[in-house]
Amino acid sequence: MASSIPLVDVRDLKKHFPVQGKLLRRSAKQWIRAVDGVSFLVYSRETFSLVGESGCGKTTTAKMVLRLETPTAGSILFDGRDLERLRPEELKLYRSSVQAVFQDPWSSLDPRIRAGAIIAEPLVVNHRPSRKAVEERIAELLLQVGLNAQHAYLYPHQFSGGQRQRVAIARALSISPRLIVLDEPVSALDVSIRAQILNLLKDLQDQLGLSYLLIAHNLATVRYMSHRVAVMYLGKIVETAQTKQLFSHPQHPYTRALISASLDSRPDTDHGKIVLPGEVPSPVNPPSGCAFHPRCSNALPHCSETPPVLQEQESGHWVACHVAENGTVATAGSFSAEERT
Amino acid sequence: MDRSISYCLDSESQKASRVTSEPVLRVEGLRMYLRTQQGVVKAVDDVSFDLYPGETLGLVGESGCGKSMTCLSILRLIPDRVGEIVDGQVLFQGTDLLRLSESEMRRYRGRHIGIILQDPMTSLNPVLKVGEQVAEPLRLHQRLRGSALWSQVVAALRRMRIPGPETARNSYPHQYSGGMRQRVGGAIALAPTPEVLIADEPTTALDATIQAQYLALLKDLQQQSQLAIIFVTHDFGIVATMCDRVAVMYAGKLVEIAGVRELFFNEPWHPYTEALLRSVPRLDEDVGRLFAIEGQPPTLHDLPAGCSFAPRCPYAREWCAHKAPPVKVGAGGRSARCWKLFGYGQ
Amino acid sequence: MPTVESLDKLPSMSKVDATRSIWLRLSRLPAIPLLAFGIVLGLALLAITAPVLAPYPPTQHNLAERLRPPAWVARGSPEHLLGTDLYGRDVLSRVLHGARVSLSVAVATIIVAGLIGGIIGLVAGYFGGIYDAVLMRLVDAFLAVPAVLIAIVIASTFGPSFENVVFVISLFYWPRYARQIRGETLSIKERDFVQLARVAGCSPLQILVTHILPNLAPSLTVLASLQVGSAIVLEATLSFLGVGIPPPQPAWGVMIEDGRGMVVSAWWISFFPGLAIAVTVLAFNLMGDWVRDRLDPKLQGL
Numbered sequence: 001m002a003s004s005i006p007l008v009d010v011r012d013l014k015k016h017f018p019v020q021g022k023l024l025r026r027s028a029k030q031w032i033r034a035v036d037g038v039s040f041l042v043y044s045r046e047t048f049s050l051v052g053e054s055g056c057g058k059t060t061t062a063k064m065v066l067r068l069e070t071p072t073a074g075s076i077l078f079d080g081r082d083l084e085r086l087r088p089e090e091l092k093l094y095r096s097s098v099q100a101v102f103q104d105p106w107s108s109l110d111p112r113i114r115a116g117a118i119i120a121e122p123l124v125v126n127h128r129p130s131r132k133a134v135e136e137r138i139a140e141l142l143l144q145v146g147l148n149a150q151h152a153y154l155y156p157h158q159f160s161g162g163q164r165q166r167v168a169i170a171r172a173l174s175i176s177p178r179l180i181v182l183d184e185p186v187s188a189l190d191v192s193i194r195a196q197i198l199n200l201l202k203d204l205q206d207q208l209g210l211s212y213l214l215i216a217h218n219l220a221t222v223r224y225m226s227h228r229v230a231v232m233y234l235g236k237i238v239e240t241a242q243t244k245q246l247f248s249h250p251q252h253p254y255t256r257a258l259i260s261a262s263l264d265s266r267p268d269t270d271h272g273k274i275v276l277p278g279e280v281p282s283p284v285n286p287p288s289g290c291a292f293h294p295r296c297s298n299a300l301p302h303c304s305e306t307p308p309v310l311q312e313q314e315s316g317h318w319v320a321c322h323v324a325e326n327g328t329v330a331t332a333g334s335f336s337a338e339e340r341t
Numbered sequence: 342m343d344r345s346i347s348y349c350l351d352s353e354s355q356k357a358s359r360v361t362s363e364p365v366l367r368v369e370g371l372r373m374y375l376r377t378q379q380g381v382v383k384a385v386d387d388v389s390f391d392l393y394p395g396e397t398l399g400l401v402g403e404s405g406c407g408k409s410m411t412c413l414s415i416l417r418l419i420p421d422r423v424g425e426i427v428d429g430q431v432l433f434q435g436t437d438l439l440r441l442s443e444s445e446m447r448r449y450r451g452r453h454i455g456i457i458l459q460d461p462m463t464s465l466n467p468v469l470k471v472g473e474q475v476a477e478p479l480r481l482h483q484r485l486r487g488s489a490l491w492s493q494v495v496a497a498l499r500r501m502r503i504p505g506p507e508t509a510r511n512s513y514p515h516q517y518s519g520g521m522r523q524r525v526g527g528a529i530a531l532a533p534t535p536e537v538l539i540a541d542e543p544t545t546a547l548d549a550t551i552q553a554q555y556l557a558l559l560k561d562l563q564q565q566s567q568l569a570i571i572f573v574t575h576d577f578g579i580v581a582t583m584c585d586r587v588a589v590m591y592a593g594k595l596v597e598i599a600g601v602r603e604l605f606f607n608e609p610w611h612p613y614t615e616a617l618l619r620s621v622p623r624l625d626e627d628v629g630r631l632f633a634i635e636g637q638p639p640t641l642h643d644l645p646a647g648c649s650f651a652p653r654c655p656y657a658r659e660w661c662a663h664k665a666p667p668v669k670v671g672a673g674g675r676s677a678r679c680w681k682l683f684g685y686g687q
Numbered sequence: 688m689p690t691v692e693s694l695d696k697l698p699s700m701s702k703v704d705a706t707r708s709i710w711l712r713l714s715r716l717p718a719i720p721l722l723a724f725g726i727v728l729g730l731a732l733l734a735i736t737a738p739v740l741a742p743y744p745p746t747q748h749n750l751a752e753r754l755r756p757p758a759w760v761a762r763g764s765p766e767h768l769l770g771t772d773l774y775g776r777d778v779l780s781r782v783l784h785g786a787r788v789s790l791s792v793a794v795a796t797i798i799v800a801g802l803i804g805g806i807i808g809l810v811a812g813y814f815g816g817i818y819d820a821v822l823m824r825l826v827d828a829f830l831a832v833p834a835v836l837i838a839i840v841i842a843s844t845f846g847p848s849f850e851n852v853v854f855v856i857s858l859f860y861w862p863r864y865a866r867q868i869r870g871e872t873l874s875i876k877e878r879d880f881v882q883l884a885r886v887a888g889c890s891p892l893q894i895l896v897t898h899i900l901p902n903l904a905p906s907l908t909v910l911a912s913l914q915v916g917s918a919i920v921l922e923a924t925l926s927f928l929g930v931g932i933p934p935p936q937p938a939w940g941v942m943i944e945d946g947r948g949m950v951v952s953a954w955w956i957s958f959f960p961g962l963a964i965a966v967t968v969l970a971f972n973l974m975g976d977w978v979r980d981r982l983d984p985k986l987q988g989l
Binding site: 066067068092095096098099100102103104107108109110111112113118121122125126168171 | 878879882886887889893897898901902
């Protein structure tokens with residue numbers, strides 16, 4: 001499955017947005033810490049997911065990987081090379097190695113351009129191939145995503161939502177990238193179409209050896225698609241592990257609550273619903289110490305003073321929680337057999 | 342402030358406590374057609390179901406299936422130029438709402454049947470204070486004034502566990518988060534203590550943990566007051582946790598009604614329901630490869646002849662495309678429209 | 688397939704009267720916009736063929752025939768359908784030639800103001816930051832300019848002419864275009880397909896040309912068609928004041944001024960050019976409204 005050299009190496013990535021102060025004040029005293037020190041690896045041929053609720057920073061992280069936003073601090077290494085240090089030609093090469101599929105199939109495609117041209121744009125912009133080569137590639141890609149060559153001549157509004165996502169995927173594949181960032185690829189689609197697209201993405205990964213950075217809030221989708229997962233809360237990663245491990249032995253109280261809140265489609269599943277109190281706090285004024293402590297039922301006094309650091313509890317399973325370090329975690333909210341109440 | 346509660350759904354005890362004698366809402370043969378540029382569209386096509394006090398009926402389906410249109414039709418909120426209810430009865434405690442005049446209908450709307458809508462950003466008026474918006478139905482329906490009015494407003498806000506209800510009445514919607522706004526929406530709907538609540542995907546736009554709070558709250562409220570809820574959703578997880586019975590819609594028709602436990606443990610009757618359940622990834626186990634339903638949900642102005650689901654149905658046979666299937670009714674009101682249940686017309 | 692007609696025949700639960708369904712059917716016909724579109728096309732045709740169509744040269748004096756009323760009034764003659772003015776010039780011919788002037792001023796203005804305002808709006812909207820700040824302050828400055836005053840200054844300095852009129856009116860309109868286009872650019876820029884174009888490696892110029900401009904086209908069209916009307920009115924105002932199209936060229940505004948002193952006695956001299964302006968502006972406005980209505984819903988999905 002995964003080779004040992006990571007394709008993407010994100011180190012202590014931060015993105016802080018200044019909050020506009022009062023009318024004329026120039027110094028922005030306040031910062032929105034959208035991403036506040038995030039590190040992870042993505043290997044080739046694997047799907048790595050960032051999950052969390054709105055405002056946790058997963059989308060901003062993805063945008064930094066795509067270089068749609070520039071990091072405030074930290075670095076991103078692709079194939080071992082730091083993106084900040086790349087020369088313009090090398091940066092162009094990076095662009096052709098990393099592509100994206102976004103959530104909204106209605107705004108992802110330019111309504112004035114035909115599907116074929118949409119799909120071929122990355123190819124044309126980067127490589128200037130001959131017209132014939134482009135046409136062949138378009139036809140090939142359309143077949144690969146389950147459409148047919150005739151679809152190249154249609155405009156976006158002539159497609160259904162699921163078909164538009166297929167066009168978006170075909171476009172992302174056009175320059176044979178090594179990593180595709182998938183930002184909520186199926187959330188805006190009808191339930192009966194989601195499985196089609198998820199299966200397609202999985203098949204493409206097997207056929208083409210792609211890596212995916214999957215941003216999602218639906219844990220069941222994440223479980224189906226990912227090899228490894230990281231849970232984010234208020235700009236930081238609170239837990240990361242292999243998928244199966246994370247879902248069977250979640251350590252962080254937020255992970256447990258999130259899993260518990262992600263309703264399972266079977267009634268009477270007796271894993272004890274955890275209902276978190278309160279709201280996700282504002283990223284401008286995060287709580288002191290561990291950002292989660294105001295909502296945590298296991299919080300110790302220590303938790304409001306020092307922020308916890310990610311520590312490896314078991315092989316490949318990292319948790320940022322003072323309580324988890326000591327091994328005294330609540331028993332509700334997991335699926336492992338011995339912990340079921 | 343909420344405490345973390347460990348909460349398990351226990352449908353058996355809930356069933357026992359439910360008053361099962363008479364339905365509070367009975368919808369029979371409801372048909373609502375829309376006028377569109379492409380012609381007449383059967384948005385709601387012969388929909389019938391009962392709703393009992395204290396129970397939650399899930400109304401499930403994908404976009405375009407007619408679930409929201411059904412709810413709007415029950416409340417007669419479809420404008421005349423857009424569409425028209427052409428047949429059927431909607432009996433609220435015996436009174437047919439469809440035969441009332443508009444002014445008579447207004448006495449039911451909001452007072453006996455409340456509604457919560459999907460988008461917390463637009464369902465509240467941004468220029469009115471929260472208290473004003475909660476007070477409005479109380480003013481209109483129960484003609485409360487002065488301190489009687491405001492004490493009810495505060496009580497409604499408190500019931501929805503909005504922190505600081507006394508001061509909340511002077512706040513504006515933009516000061517609240519999405520989850521809180523949905524609670525305000527709930528307060529508005531529930532302030533006049535209606536018998537029926539229609540919840541049209543109220544948690545779709547909310548984060549998972551906020552959704553969990555909201556659903557737990559609704560469940561508690563329901564247990565206290567015998568409130569009957571129609572919960573519109575496309576999420577079977579919500580169905581499994583919140584609902585007692587579930588009605589599945591496809592292309593404007595109701596294709597299956599069953600108790601939730603029957604559906605999940607005794608297999609669905611309708612192939613669409615079955616396919617939907619098999620196409621949704623599971624949280625608690627690895628399912629191998631998801632079953633993907635072929636094709637797209639149909640466009641309502643271009644429906645196939647016979648059974649609307651036949652083009653995508655893994656069990657379909659030639660017969661299915663000829664004639665629309667009849668309804669098979671089983672024990673406890675369980676029913677489904679499918680030729681498979683009738684041996685394909687043999 | 689059931690039609691709207693058959694829907695009307697189905698039993699109705701609410702108390703909908705028959706008249707409502709008739710209105711529904713009527714309002715689906717684009718009667719008014721079609722009429723407006725026809726008027727606009729007709730005007731364009733008239734303007735182009737005016738030299739051929741007009742019975743007399745517009746500047747030809749004929750003192751024997753001065754102040755003739757329109758043909759259907761006493762003393763009128765069929766030789767001058769709409770009458771003549773103080774110098775015996777045929778009103779009908781002058782109105783027709785005036786159409787040429789007015790429409791060409793409008794078109795020229797739209798092009799000039801559109802180009803300037805468009806480029807400035809695009810740059811400000813897409814690149815933002817300091818470009819946006821500086822350019823928008825420039826826009827604000829020009830918005831404060833009173834068109835008529837500037838026209839008077841320019842006319843008295845350089846003398847009135849067609850080019851000066853176009854210049855002044857463009858000066859007046861380009862900031863409005865710039866504002867509108869900047870706003871649209873800002874919102875288009877945030878749409879996913881533009882972000883994805885950046886991910887694909889497109890340069891800003893490629894994005895502006897391939898993605899943003901074509902998506903601006905609908906609102907540009909609407910803006911232009913709505914502005915034509917007011918451009919014509921502005922030109923007429925300037926001509927009326929004597930700082931627009933110089934006489935003896937026939938411009939509707941000038942004609943109205945000519946007849947100003949005789950509104951009671953020789954009403955037709957001011958009336959017909961005034962009517963022409965009103966009809967033209969109304970037609971363009973209706974057409975612009977219709978274009979906007981047609982284009983917007985389509986763009987908003989489905």
